[in-house]
Amino acid sequence: MIEDDIEVVYRVRAESPGLDARIEALLLEQTVELGREALRTAYVREHFVGRLISAEPAGAGEFRVRLAQPADAAAGNPAQLLNVLFGNCSLQPDVELEDMRIPPALVRVLGGPRFGTEGLRRLTGVRGRALTASVLKPMGLSVAETAALCRTLALSGLDVVKDDHGLADHSYCPFAERVRVCLAATADAARTTGRRTLYVPNLIGSPATVLRQAREAKELGAEAVLVAPMLLGLPFFNEFVLGLGRPVLAHPAFGGAQRIAPAGLLGRLFPLFGADAVIYPNAGGRFSYSRDVCAAIARALQAPAAGIAPALPVPAGGMRVENVASVLGCFGADAMLLVGGSLLESPDPETLLRRCREFVEAVHAFPYRP
């Protein structure tokens, strides 16, 4: 028996007169899925029907509804937890999942980030400043071209170079080959720079494929991996990181439009299920998150609930060297800045190296508050 309740916050579009009935329906939908009059036993009524904590106006025609659901309904099962949070009501367009508080006993089952911000700082040796990262793309580069790009990026002094999340096990650039040459490229660059860039390969596929890629990556010496939890499915993601023994960067692909508030999905659920660093589309890029949403994601990652290690926010998407200072002003030192497209705009390696160095220097030179 898990004592504490699961606290769930929804934004519900409703008219005031119908609000009570809408809340009652939402409350029952997520566990018993029947009206109270159809609940046959006292045990069900007492143990599987949650309760309303509060409902308050949240803008025109919207209410912020806070429910307590019995933790037992989740049965210590990551998929069933998602079911209780947003199973059936994800099908109802008047409901958005906004936030959740998971009781400690369930947090222990899921584990949260195993390495988190501290583990990634230890791994990269970066203290007192934000981390810098870029990305290997586009899809379609050969093994040799990928290696050359990786070496150039590493020579610029970036802390992290990650695969694009669309790099799979393509015939023209097989997974194991790519990992091998990129690790070699970062080792080679380190002989020049004196500091090794962390190369983070992308794992993607069904569980058997991802587990095989993880095994290969470890054998080749990769020290962290990238996955997209919503593509893989959150329950597999959780099982996977439990056995991985490496930090995991989480990519938001396939997850942004789930009608879960970005701070709820990327800021709470991703780390709860085990992400050590979470990539998200930063404000001002080619995606749509506002500055407030991005700040809320970062806050949730940097200052998580008790029992969950802080994880690293990784603002990305459309960022430019020119706005590094404003981004750092928003997120502070405990962040990893991921700049991709704007660095890779020019196919010329000289230009690329110079731009990357400018980016790295801007992040290093920023006056972080202690």
Add this chain to the structure above:
Amino acid sequence: MIEDDIEVVYRVRAESPGLDARIEALLLEQTVELGREALRTAYVREHFVGRLISAEPAGAGEFRVRLAQPADAAAGNPAQLLNVLFGNCSLQPDVELEDMRIPPALVRVLGGPRFGTEGLRRLTGVRGRALTASVLKPMGLSVAETAALCRTLALSGLDVVKDDHGLADHSYCPFAERVRVCLAATADAARTTGRRTLYVPNLIGSPATVLRQAREAKELGAEAVLVAPMLLGLPFFNEFVLGLGRPVLAHPAFGGAQRIAPAGLLGRLFPLFGADAVIYPNAGGRFSYSRDVCAAIARALQAPAAGIAPALPVPAGGMRVENVASVLGCFGADAMLLVGGSLLESPDPETLLRRCREFVEAVHAFPYRP
């Protein structure tokens, strides 16, 4: 090299003057993720940049945009296919994934329904009419109470009784116990009715849990299973059904609000990834799908693309005995009607049995067109 392209249809909110640029950005976002000017090699430009097939107005301020993307981008990988279809652009609120056509070589990798409508008809022995189904709920019933409910439902002559999708491995009603007593209950009822109801247990959790439950269910004699593909993750779902050897009913939980059109997600992707029957919230219930959307889901399942077996539409949610005829008029004989809450409204077993029999008789008596 896969020759045929992946055809993807999006609904895009855009102003006419900006449409060309928006389409170009969407096209590049889903594979190379860089502007054309940054594409370094001819190989990338020729093999990983898709093309616009058509763009036509689709209501006020919206366009239906049909793209061809290179099948090679998906690398024969179910997760990477989702990435190409709706990875990054799922984060962009002006885009909805509406439909897709998958080239035959990729369809063969994914497999589609292994049993489909024909397999479920063979398993249940039902020909020439729609199938009838109901559900074991609410969560919180003990093993004995679940068995009693299952027996009552089976005595009414229903073709299928399924677990609620929220039934996990709860301590008060453990998975294996539940499956054992429900199979016994349907066998017992069959001695009275002369026909065995198919009991379909719900499997839920991370892959290790789901695989263990599937093994237990098979050993106990279960002949079909229920899962929620979006909770499990579509790539695991696909890997799972490939090895299962049993028909799979797919539940839509956690998937409805993905900003994929319901007919695209439930009507195309679910069967492509292996669902043999697909449950969806029918029009008029406590969910929001319109009659047209429900008809489109059913059409996609009943008349799939070449190489994909027909799968059974399972309209559910808020249906009542009184509107069976209108539902059958819409979907015809190749459907399974799932009635839950309205049958279970009364906790009295006598009333329940009578109501179920009325439902079963209404489905049997409907004048199906040959």
